[in-house]
Amino acid sequence: MTQELYQEKVALLKKWAHAYYVEDNPIASDEEYDRLYHEVLDYETAHPDEVAEDSPTKRVGGVIRDEFSKAKHIKRMWSMEDVFNNEEVQEWLDRVEKNIGECEYFCEPKFDGASMNLLYEGGKLIRAITRGDGVIGEEVTDNVRTIRSVPLTIDYDGLIEIRGEVVIRKDDFEQINAERLEEGESLFANPRNAAAGSLRQLDSSITAKRRLVFYPWGLGENTLAHRKLSQKMDYVYSLGFLEPPFAQDCKGIEEIEAFYQMLIAKRDDIPMMMDGMVLKVDEVDKQEELGYTVKFPKWMCAYKFPAIEKVTKINAITLQVGRTGVVTPVAEIEPVNIEGAMVSRATLHNFDEIERKDIHVGDSVIIIRSGDVIPKIIKVLEDRRDGSEVAVNRPTECPTCGSELLDEGALIKCQNLHCSDRVINSIIHFARKGCMNIDGLGSKIVELLVKEGIIKDILDLYFIKYEDLEHLEGFKEKRINNLLDAIQATKGVPLYRLLNAMGIEHIGEVASKALALEFGLGIVDAAYDQIIVIDGIGEEMANSVLEFMRVNHDFVLKLFETIQPTVEKKVEAEENPFKGKTVVLTGTMSESRGAIKEMLENLGAKVSGSVSKKTDFVIYGEEAGSKLDKAESLGVATLTEDEMRGML
Numbered sequence: 122m123t124q125e126l127y128q129e130k131v132a133l134l135k136k137w138a139h140a141y142y143v144e145d146n147p148i149a150s151d152e153e154y155d156r157l158y159h160e161v162l163d164y165e166t167a168h169p170d171e172v173a174e175d176s177p178t179k180r181v182g183g184v185i186r187d188e189f190s191k192a193k194h195i196k197r198m199w200s201m202e203d204v205f206n207n208e209e210v211q212e213w214l215d216r217v218e219k220n221i222g223e224c225e226y227f228c229e230p231k232f233d234g235a236s237m238n239l240l241y242e243g244g245k246l247i248r249a250i251t252r253g254d255g256v257i258g259e260e261v262t263d264n265v266r267t268i269r270s271v272p273l274t275i276d277y278d279g280l281i282e283i284r285g286e287v288v289i290r291k292d293d294f295e296q297i298n299a300e301r302l303e304e305g306e307s308l309f310a311n312p313r314n315a316a317a318g319s320l321r322q323l324d325s326s327i328t329a330k331r332r333l334v335f336y337p338w339g340l341g342e343n344t345l346a347h348r349k350l351s352q353k354m355d356y357v358y359s360l361g362f363l364e365p366p367f368a369q370d371c372k373g374i375e376e377i378e379a380f381y382q383m384l385i386a387k388r389d390d391i392p393m394m395m396d397g398m399v400l401k402v403d404e405v406d407k408q409e410e411l412g413y414t415v416k417f418p419k420w421m422c423a424y425k426f427p428a429i430e431k432v433t434k435i436n437a438i439t440l441q442v443g444r445t446g447v448v449t450p451v452a453e454i455e456p457v458n459i460e461g462a463m464v465s466r467a468t469l470h471n472f473d474e475i476e477r478k479d480i481h482v483g484d485s486v487i488i489i490r491s492g493d494v495i496p497k498i499i500k501v502l503e504d505r506r507d508g509s510e511v512a513v514n515r516p517t518e519c520p521t522c523g524s525e526l527l528d529e530g531a532l533i534k535c536q537n538l539h540c541s542d543r544v545i546n547s548i549i550h551f552a553r554k555g556c557m558n559i560d561g562l563g564s565k566i567v568e569l570l571v572k573e574g575i576i577k578d579i580l581d582l583y584f585i586k587y588e589d590l591e592h593l594e595g596f597k598e599k600r601i602n603n604l605l606d607a608i609q610a611t612k613g614v615p616l617y618r619l620l621n622a623m624g625i626e627h628i629g630e631v632a633s634k635a636l637a638l639e640f641g642l643g644i645v646d647a648a649y650d651q652i653i654v655i656d657g658i659g660e661e662m663a664n665s666v667l668e669f670m671r672v673n674h675d676f677v678l679k680l681f682e683t684i685q686p687t688v689e690k691k692v693e694a695e696e697n698p699f700k701g702k703t704v705v706l707t708g709t710m711s712e713s714r715g716a717i718k719e720m721l722e723n724l725g726a727k728v729s730g731s732v733s734k735k736t737d738f739v740i741y742g743e744e745a746g747s748k749l750d751k752a753e754s755l756g757v758a759t760l761t762e763d764e765m766r767g768m769l
């Protein structure tokens with residue numbers, strides 16, 4: 122690398138760091154940033170006398186924004202050294218032990234959020250400061266006071282700086298973005314940006330709505346006498362702070378690697394976004410002996426996880442027609458490997474979102490894929506455009522059947538009930554688990570059956586004959602019989618499952634149950650006034666049922682005649698404290714939540730999935746999350762599982 126190229130790279134790195142730390146709006150993926158960072162670092166190691174003074178390798182974080190007052194940390198805050206694989210961990214361990222001999226290590230998750238320093242004195246929270254440049258940060262005390270996992274008072278009188286990560290749980294993040302999508306607001310790129318941005322609000326009531334959570338991971342100024350950091354942290358947890366779900370003492374590289382692999386395996390299940398594991402020397406005197414570089418402690422490092430965010434290019438935008446006729450744009454992207462899976466498509470939500478993000482074909486974008494979640498585009502990298510990108514137009518014709526589309530703003534719909542994509546997707550929905558649960562009738566087979574003209578709607582499934590399938594490739598005797606048996610076996614299912622499987626817009630399992638119980642087969646002729654009085658059914662849902670039954674009246678009667686669904690009798694539950702009450706279950710209970718739900722429903726309770734002012738009880742088990750928080754903030758009564766059982 123020439124010196125000139127080095128300076129260019131430093132300039133780009135500074136630009137990316139500013140966008141990330143100061144604007145909370147990254148313009149590169151972490152992976153790209155880390156790569157460039159290490160290129161710069163390698164050059165600096167080889168040419169120590171040419172190092173730029175303002176190189177991001179020499180400083181923690183970014184500059185501090187002017188909107189907040191500045192405040193100084195008592196003890197400095199640090200960044201962390203990265204390692205990316207087992208060999209680098211080994212090198213790190215060798216370096217440590219060469220300096221201080223054998224030592225004890227401690228491993229815990231690295232949550233991806235915003236770094237926070239809480240100053241307590243006389244048992245009270247005095248100040249909350251962002252990391253800033255490590256020496257000075259932004260004072261955001263009023264905002265942090267709204268975080269319910271930050272105790273405002275603690276049972277400890279001394280001066281103490283408690284440090285940790287402010288995070289947004291992944292499900293809360295998705296919900297916040299779903300709400301923003303509905304309100305037509307721009308979406309947060311990831312939980313980290315959402316957390317950092319929410320902390321830096323001038324209006325604390327906005328922060329309060331963001332469901333932030335604080336996990337401590339360390340200390341600044343303190344006079345705690347414990348020999349090990351992990352012991353000090355246990356003391357901190359005992360003061361009323363949250364404890365991370367996993368942490369472990371580790372002896373050597375094998376135990377460290379095993380814990381790392383365990384965390385990766387749990388990556389999708391842990392409610393917080395993790396970008397790695399943190400490895401620390403545990404003994405406090407040994408930490409001090411090792412000391413610090415200008416940027417980070419030499420006694421800890423981040424063992425990073427494989428990236429789930431990647432930069433790629435949009436090659437084209439295609440359209441999908443769902444079972445309700447909604448046309449969804451899908452980005453066809455330059456294939457990228459994310460955690461071992463090749464990703465070549467990503468959802469774009471809807472056309473308003475394309476306009477808001479100003480997505481063009483040919484754009485460079487950041488996409489994210491985590492677990493089995495559908496890959497999505499979280500960011501357009503506008504500064505990488507070269508002028509060849511092409512804007513996306515709202516479609517006016519159905520890509521499948523050519524009929525004119527209804528443009529309702531956020532949603533664009535094909536209204537042709539016989540549109541083949543609508544038909545295929547409604548049959549796929551019908552057969553899926555949770556609906557009719559027809560084994561062996563996956564999406565590929567449905568497509569084939571429709572394309573071959575063997576079926577054109579869900580009713581036709583019940584009249585498929587052996588001879589219809591015989592000539593299809595891959596269909597041998599056993600497979601044909603299994604499929605036909607699976608279809609016939611669905612005759613006599615509970616009515617609610619059939620209603621749910623019909624795919625009436627806005628009507629899910631809970632509403633289907635209520636409708637089935639109230640009307641039985643009479644649902645086809647139910648009137649608006651009768652439907653709207655049912656608990657949990659709103660205007661939009663009632664209209665949707667009416668419209669569906671109006672258009673499909675005779676068809677539904679034929680379905681009933683063919684499938685003969687079982688109609689449950691409405692039995693009045695005996696008097697009990699949960700009869701007629703709306704209940705929400707959360708957390709891990711002694712039995713599956715499904716079993717407890719059924720028990721409560723038999724007692725006449727309505728079990729709902731989300732907490733609102735109308736909820737009567739939230740019943741919670743271990744590791745209950747945001748639903749319990751919400752219940753408390755709305756003043757809804759909460760019960761442990763034992764308390765619930767005690768009331769019966």
Ligand SMILES: NC(=O)c1ccc[n+]([C@@H]2O[C@H](COP(=O)([O-])OP(=O)(O)OC[C@H]3O[C@@H](n4cnc5c(N)ncnc54)[C@H](O)[C@@H]3O)[C@@H](O)[C@H]2O)c1
Pocket residue numbers: 137138141142147148149150151152154155181182199200201203229230231232233235236237252285286338339399423
């Ligand atoms: N995408 C971009 O453009 C861009 C730009 C700048 C930085 N970054 C990302 O940020 C990283 C560097 O940022 P950084 O200097 O803030 O370091 P970092 O975020 O990787 O690590 C340091 C921070 O980790 C946090 N942390 C979480 N769990 C912890 C635990 N258990 N113990 C101690 N600390 C814990 C602390 O807040 C600490 O300040 C880069 O590796 C890169 O991935 C990305």
Ligand SMILES: [Zn+2]
Pocket residue numbers: 442519520521522523524535536537540541
């Ligand atoms: Zn169509």
